[in-house]
Amino acid sequence: MDERLSKALDFSNYMVTLNNQKRLLAEKYQENLLVFHNGCQFTATKELINFVKLLLDNHQDDSAVITDDNGIPAIVEDIDSFYNLIIDAYFSASNSYHSEYMKLKNQRNVEKLVDYEK
């Protein structure tokens, strides 16, 4: 096989594996963003965080109805602690996503890509 093609195919394999791993990391990130409160599931998105912060800034910190991921209305009793819960989940998930992503990005061959956590 032409060496140029052979090298390109090696790189192509590497890219397929890298993209697969990136996709799985993104899935894991979405899972880590999940927060469970009063039997309801919330994803700690930037939008939710902003909305809850807005409630706090407007001094609506007693209780509020917020729809969860399944569209179910949930009464959140203590907005302040709920805010802490979602912001913690957001930073913990995002930091872990970032560090794992950087580790992954620095692997330069297929073997290391699937073994980067060891």
Place this chain on the structure above:
Amino acid sequence: MKSKGAFLIARNNAQIDYVKQAVFLAKRVKKYLDIPTTVLTDSVDYLKTTYDETVFDRIIPLDYNPQKNERVYFDGALYQKQATFNNRARCQVYDLTPYDETVLLDTDYIVSNNLLKQCFNSQEDFLIYKESKDIAEVRDEQEFKYISDTGVPFYWATCVYFKKTKTNEIFFNLLQHIEEEWDHYRRVYQITSSLFRNDFAFSIAIHIMNGFTKGDFAQEMPGKMLYTTDKDVLEQLEDDKMMFLVEKKNYLGEYTALCTKGQTIHVMNKFSLNRIIDKELSNG
């Protein structure tokens, strides 16, 4: 205090040792979810003489009743075997489970995190996965979106949470009826294959419970169902880390390596799963 636990069904066929998978999964359920496991099996003696029965909270015997429900099982893209698909016992789970709140799992659902624990805090009475993702992402996922081209939404019977309620009793009785009249229902719901599948039966039952339309009788389990099909191979497993060889698009028999950590995966290649379990068992 309400009792909580996992429920597994293990019915061996000539090719696949589901009891072995159930023993393996029960240990992981204890480790990651910290709940007891009950198993329903038609191979009680085999279980007791071959494996450590203490991993189970309860062992419920099931009459040996082989079915004429044959299907092809792949072991990677190039190898396949035909075997009996002994899958007709799921509707009995409501009556048989000793728990007030049950997570019903397939034995090939490899629990690797504690996400399913959140079911027990849910306000909902019945949870099931509808959202799913093929971790290989090279195949058409349509067959796991709808039960047929013109059919109703697909739900995964692989992992189901339910509380003992009157409504859920009605649901499981309906499931039994659908199972008994499968040939009728599969025609009504335009399923071309005569093979009985629990996923289809659950999907049909949910559609009926919702008044033959979309509805919220069934809510989503936490997160999303991640799966690999039997065309992929589970190559390594160490604690919560798994390495798969997943089918390569347009290159039959070629694979791409893929690694997961802390993610629960539905591993449909039962042969490769059993090889991995054998390795685990031999390592103690």
